[in-house]
Amino acid sequence: MREVRVRFAPSPTGALHIGGVRTALYNFLLARQLKGTMILRIEDTDQNRYVPGAEEYILQSLAWVGIKIDEGVGVGGPYAPYRQSERKPIYMQYAQQLIDSGNAYYAFDTEDELEVMRERLKTAGVALPQYNSITRMQMRNSLTLLEEEVKQLLEAKTPYVVRLKVPRKEEVRLNDMIRGWVMVHSSQIDDKVLMKSDGMPTYHLANVVDDYLMKISHVIRGEEWLPSAPLHVLLYKYLGWEKEMPQFAHLPLLLKPTGDGKLSKRDADQMGFPIFPIDWIDPNTKEKAIGFREAGYLPEALINFLAFLGWNPGTQQEIFSLDELINAFSVERIGKAGTKFDIHKAQWFNQQYLRAKSDEALAEYLLDSLSKENISCTKEKAAKIASIMRERITFPKDLWEHGKFFFHAPTTFDENVASKRWNDDAVKVLNAYKIELPTLATFDAPTAKATLEKVTSELGIGTGKILQALRLSITGAGAGPDLMMVMEIIGKDEVMKRIEYALKTLNVKVA
């Protein structure tokens, strides 16, 4: 059986889109499952669109989500270089081969001449003017010009492109692993430019040549490539590489959460979720886009979420580690239809992965946040906080954001709760409780509770009636984790201080 070699081949034209990460993931899963090789190739044949830093960004993003590159940019390998701009000399020789075999030709038409041709055809009623088997005979190319003229133009260094000579009548067939047989008539394909006038190949040529040279066995890419796949098939055929042609799998697109259309950065911005794996600062606009990493998504959760966008194992299991994904993955189970991007599901996966962590691991997240705030805290205390906060967080940063009261006494109180729960009974109980606390030798959740119950029963007031008021004075809010545990963690002295402060500031308001 053929050795499995797959590639992820992004262009460094900006940040890596989350859809690109999924494409990389599917490639990676297949490679790992079939003991193959995962290759990273950078398709930077368009110098105009090159964005500095994009390549580094791609590398970092893949590393963060755990997609390991076996060969290619950043790691090297037997088919180096893996950056197409560095492979420039390779492509012309294959273009030449196509010209020599009569499957491609030189075209000297200028932008203006092309424009004139399109206009002329449009007025003649052709909806979509193309450079094709019919129109090429009216243009300036090596098919219409005399051999001598062509030679002179080339020697005079006249700018030219190399175009594929697409046959007029031919059924081009392609067996896609996801979509089955796809047939396109060659009359629908135009004479695509293979080599640009700057000497760089276009995607089509570079892609086919490199996939062949790098012995790629499977091309897994986005559905946007499906329309040009027949063209690639033609290229393999004319280059004499039909037997080596990789298997194709065209992935369904990622769609925007509401409405229709493919997922764009705009949608993500509007709905307030990331679309890039890690933070990206646009070098031109200096605009910063928050990444999934910085937003608090765990890489393993993101991967699990992404894997399920368009694929499923056919079982009820939903939580999959990377190793489990590698085992369960199969191209056959990839869906055909476009997939709407639902950030809720991503959050749910994140929660699941976060909860599976130990208190100690969660404590590290909290400690991270605290160090940014210059707050010191022992590991033990952080772990204790983590243990009572673990069921109520979606992101690691929630530990701090929802638990600030562990470190800062409230300065304001939720007015809604205060107006409903802060009453004479509450004040009576809190005053008595405050007096009772100093007599306690030890202070923990059980004693805090027992003492409170003792006070309330002596006063003949139901504990439940005033618990909200107590919570309000300790945390400033009406909702939160187990109050007795909270008090244990912040300690007796702090509890007393907070009750006193609340009594002082809230009494005035309610009176």
Add this chain to the structure above:
RNA sequence: GGUCUGUUCGUCUAGGGGUUAGGACACCAGAUUUUCAUUCUGGUAACACGGGUUCGAUUCCCGUACAGACUACCA
């Protein structure tokens, strides 16, 4: 406009000629939690439409509608 691809609950999807069309997320309700969250239980909710083929179609075929992609010397 043309070509290609697609269409099962709001979303991700399972399924497949005869099923109470299954699960998950989200949503709603109840229970637990004297709060909130969690957890548990339950609920709402789908085969785009029209023709065939068939005893029978959501499933197969053909149309239609809708959607998306592509239609550059961008990838």
